[in-house]
Amino acid sequence: MSSKPENDSGDGGISGVVGEKIATPGKGSISHDEVENRLSSNLDEEHRKRLEASARLEHPLAGLTTEELSRRGEEYCAKHSITAEDDVRAFRLGAVIAGNYNQYDAIDGLTADERSALEREITHKWSNPAMLYAVIVICSLCAAVQGMDETVVNGAQFFYKDFFGIGDDNSQRDAWLLGLTNSAPYICCAFLGCWLTEPMNKKFGRRGSVFISCLISAAACFWQAFTNTWWHMFIARFALGLGIGPKSATTPMFAAECSPPKLRGALVMQWQMWTAFGIMMGYVADLAFYHVPDLSGIIGLNWRLMMGSAMIPAVFVCFLVYFTPESPRWYLTKDRHMDAYKSICQLRFTKVQAARDLFYMDTLLQIEKETMNIGQSKIKEILTIRRNRNAALASEIVMFLQQFCGVNAIAYYSTNIFIDSGFGEQAALAASLGFGVVNFLFALPAFYTIDTFGRRNLLLTTFPLMALFLFFTGFSFYIPEQSxxxxxxxxxxIYLYGVVYSPGEGPVPFTYSAEAYPLYIRPIGMSLATATTWLFNAVISLTWPSMVQSWTEAGAFSWYAAWNLAGWVMVLLFVPETKEKTLEELDAVFDVPLRSTMRYGIAQVLYFWNHHIFRRNVAPPRPPTSADALEYVRERFEEEKQHDPTARV
Structure with missing residues (x-):
């Protein structure tokens, strides 16, 4: 049995179609070769080379014979001192499989076990080595740390705000100080913690960054339990951000770089699913310690235990993380190819699979280096190179909207919201736990939908529903309280909002951001993405108490409902689909003119109305890839020539 190519040239790639005719409405047909010839003297040289290299990323091994692929596999081994006969054989066969779109039926030399393993990649995609799932378990525990860090404060603040003297519901000063105390970790993440990701990953790797950040989180949680003033709590929680920031950026990258393409979305989304589990456990801790009495000389033991309980999963991560392999992609950035091979061998069933993935990964990375000007500032790389700029725009949109969809106003203040709506204190804590349970359970379907229905479609489906339920919640405050x-x-x-948030804007943003950037700027890209989400997380934490005072609950919920509607438009126009692509093949998805992505979004809306509403038999629009970039340059060139015969693109 053989697999269908994930990325064939008939789906928009340049590879394999050079020389064929492109039909252009009103302009006849023109071949790619003719386009290249006509543009060669007018395109900026660097731009032209970038287009060519980006096109090769569609499938860089296309057109090579079996003998050439096999020889390249041997050359890779010779170059990187891989000398064992069994390993060289694996790279020879792995290179041939990689160059034939994983169609292995006609390839000689494979054993029965190797053929069986290659077939199970397609028929049983969840069948993977235990070590791969061990990596995901570590990432999931990190996420549980995150969730508990975020929500134990939900119940604890009800007690410590009075203990710290900032509990007057009618005082603007107290509302701002409570918001400031609660938002301290996220302020730190946005301005300091997340920006430690790149240097920490460069120095210590993915595992080392996870270990250090969880150690900081555990220490900060312990520290919070011993504070006695609001400003002391602010300092302890600010230090917590030094753990949250690098951990939230590194963990999704770690999972993404170890996962096979067809399962990457489901495995990387474990971050959000187990963050939801941690959020739920934070509510459990709040309820569990609610009735704990003070002991002699200890005031507020219940909230102190709540705040300290979040250290427990962080300690487990510190003990376990070095039992898993390091990311093979990280090893490649350090030119440690033998270590990368040993690592990926633990993450795949056979050496042939490991060699195939490592060889293809390295081939794509070499072309990626050709595509990008590695020598300049990484921030400049993000801003000036279209492939990176488009990835950054899409990533920033989904990360911003993960906060301004309003979820953390509920996650951090649901106890106060329920009390304001008429619940008693313990009933409000139980209702908050109910939201945590809903948030966790309805993240489970994303296991399947994130890699089948897709990241983009999940967002486009759930944003309007989130807006609807937030409006419903806000307007419900107008119902007479005695009713x-x-x-x-x-x-x-609130619960219906959790139902639609959890499989959509919950798991997608961190998954999307972890895969959107090319490897060489992925840490700085994830730093930017997580800094964005934590910055606006801090804004929500800081402003919600005073927003409720000024606008009432109805106005505050309606504000975030409106942002969900704006989010739907932004996703439609600027966020392309990334499912089932290798991390390197995504270059072909993002290296297109932004106007092509916007046109596709508008075409999708028209297709939806024509096909699903008016029941017309129309073809769905094709997502743009880098193959369209050449056509775009050709169109732009001809448009410019009509106005100015001397124009240069």
Whole structure:
């Protein structure tokens, strides 16, 4: 049995179609070769080379014979001192399989076990070595640390705000100080913690960064339990951000770089799913310690235990993380190819699979280096190179919207929201736990949908529903308080919001950001992405108490409902699909003119109305890839020539 190519040239790649005719409405047909000839003297040289290299990323081994591929596999081994006969054989066969779109039926030399393993990649994509799942377990524990760090404060603040003297519900000063204390970790993440990701990953690798960040998180959680003033709590929670920032950026990258393409979305989204589990456990801790009495000389033991409990999963991660392999892609950035090979061998069933993936990974990375001007500032790389700029724009949109969709206003303040709606204190904590359970359970379907339905489609489906349920929740506060419907509708609106958030804007942003950037700027890209999400997380944490005072709950919920509608438009126009592509092949997805992505979004809306509403038999629009870049340059060149015969592209 053989697999269908994930990326064949018939789906938009340049490879394999050079010389064929392109039909251009109103302009006849023109071959790619003719386009190249006509543009060669007018294109900026660097731009032209970037287009060519980006096109090769569609499938860089296309057109090579079996003998040439086999020889390249041997050359890779010779270059990187891989000398064992069994390993050289694996690279010879792996290179041939990589060059034939994983179609292995006609390839001689494979054993029965190797053929079986290659077939199971397609028929049983969840069948993977235990070590791959061990990496995902570590990443999941990191996520649970994150979730507990975020939500134990939900119940604890109800007690410590009075203990710290900032609990007056009618005081603007107290509202701002409570928001400032709660937002301290996220302020640190946005301005300091996340920006430690790149140097920490460069120095210590993915595993080392996870270890250090979890150690900091554990120490900071312990510290929070011993604070006695609001500013002391602020300092302890600010230090917590030094752990949250690098951990939140590194963990999704670690999972993405170890996962096979067809399963990458489902495995990387474990970050969000187990963050939701940690959020739920934070609510559990709040309820569990609610009735703990003070002991002699200890005031506020219940909230101190709540705040300190989040250290427990962080300690487990510190003990376990070095039992897993390092990211093979990280080893490649250090030119440690033998270490990369040993690592990926632990993440795949056979050496042939490991050699295939490592060889293809390295081939794509070499072309990626040709495509990008490695010598300049990495921030400049993001801003000036179209492939990186488009990835940054899409990543920033989904990360910003993960906060301004309003979820953390509920996650951090749900206890106060439920109390304001008429619940008692313990009932409000139980209702918050209910939201945590909903958030976790409805993240489970994303296991399947994120790699089948796709990242983009999940967002486009759930944003309008999130807006609807936030409007419903906000307007429910207008129901008379003495009516049972007042409490019931508020709780229902919040729970329904959790149902649609959890499989959509919950798992997608970190998964998307972890895969959007090319390897050489991935740490700085994830730093930017996570800094964005934590910055706006801090804004929500800081402003929600005073927003409720000024606008009432109805106005505050409606504000975030409106942002969900704006988010739908931004995703439609600027966020391309990334499912089932290798991390390097995504260069072909992002290296297209932004106007092509916008045109595709508008075409999708028209297709939806024509096909699903008016029931017309119309063809769906084709997502743009780098193959369209050449056509775009040709169109732009001809448009410019009509106005100025001396124009240069």
């Amino acid at each position: 049972t419907a007042h409490v019931a509708c508020i709780a229902l609106g």
